[in-house]
Amino acid sequence: MKKNTTNLAFYVPYGLWLGLFVIAPVLLIIYQSFFDIAGHFTLGNYATYFESGTYILMTLNSVVYAFIITALTLLISYPAAYLLHYTKHKQLWLLLIILPTWINLLLKAYAFIGIFSQDGGINSFLGMMGIGPKQFLFTDFSFIFVASYIEIPFMILPIFNAIEELNEGFVNASRDLGAKSWQTFTKVILPLTMSGVKAGVQAVFIPSLSLFMLTRLIGGNRVITLGTAIEEHFLVTMNWGMGSTIGVVLILAMFLIMFLTGERKRKGGRAS
């Protein structure tokens, strides 16, 4: 009996938080998605979303951007994490990877406004090479580049941790059994570090769908992601119903990603 009351004391504040700030907001955003701008109950938001074409196109666009950003980040991060594992002072190097994440995202975005501007760093560099100034800011390229730049540490970290956890004995065993470096990599190292890759994909893909401040500052409203649309509806046009509808789509996308990355992990676990 005594045990139950102490348990209760632990559960109350945390339980309140779970109820008020986790469950209630999700329910509220779903609830809100059934109301139009005038506050009447409607299915119109969903109808608009599926019928207008622009919303579907925007969603697809957003997914494609997120996919490109994730792929690019992964491509750069995996070798980096792998090499980092073999450096001498790896904890120190790792800290240097983490350090940029503690610089506010907006400052980093702001830096690229300078670097990519007409007479900024990149163009003066190109000028020195004899190439005329190019438009970088407010292009798809700049958005993808900056988003990848921001997300790289979040991809390196989980992969690095997975490689750290990998038992060196497996690698040695593979070599001992006659596998070449590349074969060892594809048949042993990569499958065993897949959990880190999936965690990284989760950590990068989902935020990439919603980086509205980057699209505003770097993409110059040319790039519109799900996040941009939500921000627009909530804070500019004040159409919370439509914003919530897109929010629900984003939540579904999030669960889909988590389901996909989670499910495969379990399968992999069973196979091994």
Place this chain on the structure above:
Amino acid sequence: MKKWKWSNLYLIAVFIMLYVPIFYLIAYSFSKGDSMSNFHGFTWAHYQELFADTRMIQIVIDTLLLALLSSLIATIIGTLGALAIQRTSRPVLKNTVLSLNNILMVSPDVIIGASFLIFFTALHVPLGFMSVLMSHIAFSIPIVVLMVLPKLQEMRQSMLDAARDLGSTTGQVLSRIIVPFITPGILSGFFMAFTYSLDDFAVTFFVTGNGFQTLAVEIYARARQGISLEINALSGVMFIFALLLVIGYYFIQQGAQSRKSRKKGGALR
């Protein structure tokens, strides 16, 4: 040998890519002129401008206060939550709570921001410092739980039994054994909560009214208006601050690690 060099080259390239924008930003904070192109010669002017900007100073203080307060409260609630989860014996309930705990960890900022905005509006909570504080506490709690929980799981039952066996009551077991044991987890939880709060832009952007600004929101507003080298000066200051945080964190970790290695050495002796 040659291969080894090539691989280092790749790492160096990655590091350059990570740091060039930051240093670019800081370099121009010392540039005369008012744009991030063509270095016009050294000056402290932008820093003087920054420190004379009382509005900016106030925002910095507010932001730090908010981070400190929210991470402190989140650490308390999160630690209690971790203890509660640890005490839950039914696996279904435990897994459900853990999944719910992680929802805010993986949710995109805009969703958190938008849903909290609806929530506060529905409850008629005025948008401002309180709504921002509550939001920051809310999204920091799960990381504290995730930092404390592994420490709790590291704890062996026999250690708790031993404490009971030596005469401690349930309360004494908690205060003398459990809390000291999980303190490293609580500290890193607090630390993470603090950085989460400092870093946040999107959630604050949604739930703050006109009365309360955090640094991130202010930077966004100014960056949208174009380049102002005062922001560069600010990033210089913040970089130093982040560097100090990192060094502090490194020493906390190093302290824990050197204690470990000292122990190993002792065992060898």
Place this chain on the structure above:
Amino acid sequence: MSQTIIELKHVNKTYGDTVVLKDINIEIEQGKFYTLLGPSGSGKTTILRAINGFLDVTSGDVLFSGKRVNDIPANERKVNTVFQDYALFPHMNVFENVAYGLRIQKQAKKDIKARVLSALKMVRLEGYEDREIAELSGGQQQRVAIARAIVLEPAVLLLDEPLSALDAKLRKDMQYELRELQQRLGITFLFVTHDQEEALALSDEIFVMNDGEVQQSGTPVDIYDEPINHFVADFIGESNIVSGYMIEDYLVEFNGKQFECADAGMRPHEQVEVVLRPEDLDLTSVDQGKVTVTVDTQLFRGDYYEIVAYDGAKNEWLIHSTNPAKDGDTVGLTFDPEDIHVMRLNESEEDFDARLERYEGE
């Protein structure tokens, strides 16, 4: 006669349908070294936990000095435990670990210091007060765990397989130390182990456990020489167990022959099991031997040869001999009447003791 300080009366413990303790009756007296011996899962640690209060028994009474303590929580029981993994507090140094219980009792600082230092001296860890736990070797951690428990001067010290994590050499050393410590302190030790050698070496009295029941209790010599049943004979020491018939008192038949023996009190022609310890068997020529066997393999064990041989009925015989044999040789085995120990099937400990008393008294 020393007084009984702990008593378990008809203690049962079940988890759903699983019975882990079956009608346990145990008496622990002041100042002796007791051992609960049995294979893993036999219930020995469960008994320990019933005594130190971490386990609620399903039925029966746990008595401390005659008072029922079933409902008294672990922290209020006057026994202390040395845990299997020592369970030292990693965030405290040696001194603080040992002082822990005294601090809980809110003893005066001066007393705490004096008692901690004396407890550390007792376990030969003087000068280790300021060490961190992780700086200590396994044997030293073990001593800290003991010091932490004895500093509270418990009526009984419970030790849950404390030596199992140590290597063989250290384990031997610690056995001597434990025995010495128990005699010096004069408090009762209740020791749990699955290692029969350890139990035989250390104990004043052993409880042999199997399947949640106490199979037999007694001094090490009694249990070794007069095992009550197949399980005890097999578990304690090495033995050759063959089935046979009791012809009459002091005459038993096995392997198709009749032998003089030292046991009595069974029904005529009762089916029995016969135990012959390997060290009681001597090699001799076939015609002088009581049993004829063919040597299969032998291993040199340092102080003796361990010989595995088979008789005509393909029964395996284990022999400890100071002289070597040759693989494939047919040899005779000889033994004295008192080397034969006869066991009845399913005899209760009570009946066994009564029967032994009857014919040994004669």
